[in-house]
Structures are given as structure tokens and as C-alpha cells.
Amino acid sequence: MTNLHTDVIETAAARLRRLLTRSLALGAVAAGAAVSFAVPAQAAGITGYHVAGTGGNGTRVVSDPRTTAPTQGTRLADGTAITIDCGVVVRSGRRETVWHHITAPVKGYVPGYHTDIRRSGWFLRGEATCSTTTPPAPSTPAPSTPVPSTPVPSTPAPTSPAPSTPPATRGATIDYNEGYEGSCVYYVLDRFKKLTGVYPKAFGDAQHLADSAAANGWATGSTPRVNSIVTFEGGQNGAGYQYGHAAWVEKIDGNRIYVSEWNFPDPSTTTYRWLTPVAGVKYIYAQ
Helix, strand or coil, X not given: CHHHHHHHHHHHHHHHHHHHHHHHHHHHHHHHHHHHHHCCCCCCCEEEEEECCXXXXXXXXXXXXXXXXXXXXXXXXXXXXXXXXXXXXEEECCEEEEEEEEEECCCEEEEHHHECCCCCCCCCCCCEECCCCCCCCCCCCCCCCCCCCCCCCCCCCCCCCCCCCCCCCCCCEECCCCCCCXXXXXXXXXXXXXXXXXXXXXXXXXXXXXXXXXXXXXXXXXXXCCCEEEEECCCHHHCECCCEEEEEEEEEECCEEEEEEECCXXXXXXEEEEECCCCCCEEEECC
């Protein structure tokens, strides 16, 4: 009986040790679980989207589109996969554009209209608004703007328009830029507004802009004039076949014109070139 009683006492002690050990183990597990929930993993970026809609020219990543002169960075080709972590809305006139901040393959901003996001003017589900702190500049700084390959001639532009050029007349106006922000149309209408103080009532793609302006009372024609909008139909002087193209006439030298333009040949930037306009090119006269 003594031995039996001793066995019972030892078994109870062993059980107590086991219970105590189990309690400590469960406490450790609970503590570990509490730490895991208290420090959640950082949210991953949004993937599955690509650069698109640039007409094969690609899009440049910029530092911060909210600044007046964002730094130009790496050019990403159509089809490049991007990782998005936040976005910002940039407003100009009545137009609002969503720019998405990407973290891969480089860091910086790309415009929604140069991606395959179904609604380019909207934030993605789960996409946060970027903080007001300006993110770092794009990973690869853009090279300095090249000087036009053809030097600007010293011959001044004609002081008076050619006899066949009709005098500029002011037609109907609107109080906002009808062009899509980031397009060549938006750029030339903005130049028109800076010169004249008004936006002309002219709607449609670049190749239809002159016809629309004429229908609303603005002087148009086929003879170039400094400080006018030149419009190209698809295929004319390299214009895209779907929408055509528009540029701003800066100088004239004989049968050549020197233009400034947006989105051609480089997207999201202003470039300059001399060209000999082909037959059928039209102009909207600002003055």
C-alpha cells in the first residue's frame, strides 16, 4: 500500500509539472500571436498593369506631376509591367488626370492615360493617395533636351502674312481647354489661350480641330503663319493615323515651318523641329 500511495503521489506531481509546462507553452504561443497581429506586414504594391497607349513611343517616368517642371526620367516602352503604390490627381482647368506612383521597374509617376488601366482617370481599388511629400526623382534622370539638329536660321520671320492668308477673326470661345490633358491638342490650345486670352471653340481630335474652329467663326487656312495652330491629318508629316496631330508654329522660313509640339516624337514633353508641311495641312490663326 505504501508503494501504491507513493506511486499516486508521484503521478500527481508529474501531472502538475505537465500542466504547468503546458500553461507556459500556451502563454508563449498567445504572446507570439499578439505580436504578429500588432505588427502587420507592409502592404504589397498593385500589379498586373502595363504601359500602353503611347503609339509605340513609350512614356517617361517623372518625379512629381504636381510641380511646375517635373524631372523627366526613364522611358518605359509599351507593355512594360508596373507596380503601383499610390496616386495623385493633377487638375488643370476643368480636366483632372490621375498619375500613378510606381515602385517598379523604376520609381516615379506615370499618367493613367499611358497605362492599360481600364478607367485611366480613376484610382485603382486599394490605391492610396500619395502623401504631399515629394517622392524621390525617377531612378534614371532624363538626358538634357537635345538642340534641334537643324539650326534656327538667322533670317527673321516675315513681318506680315502672305497675301493669301486671311485676317485672323475671333470666333466663339469657351472657358476651358477642350483638349485631353497630356495631349498635343491640350498643348496647342493652351498656347492659343496664353497669346489671345481665350480658348477657341474647337472640338474633336487633332485632325478635326481646324474644321471645328472654322465652323465656330475662327479664321483658318492652308497658308502658315507665326503664332497659329497647325493641324495634320493622319499620316501627314508623321502624324498618327488614328487622331492626327497638332503643333504650334513658332517660325517660318520659305516653305518650311518651325513648330513646338507635345507628345511627338517624345511623349510627355515639348519638342521642336523644322518641317515642310505637305498638301492638306491646315492652320487656325490666333492673330
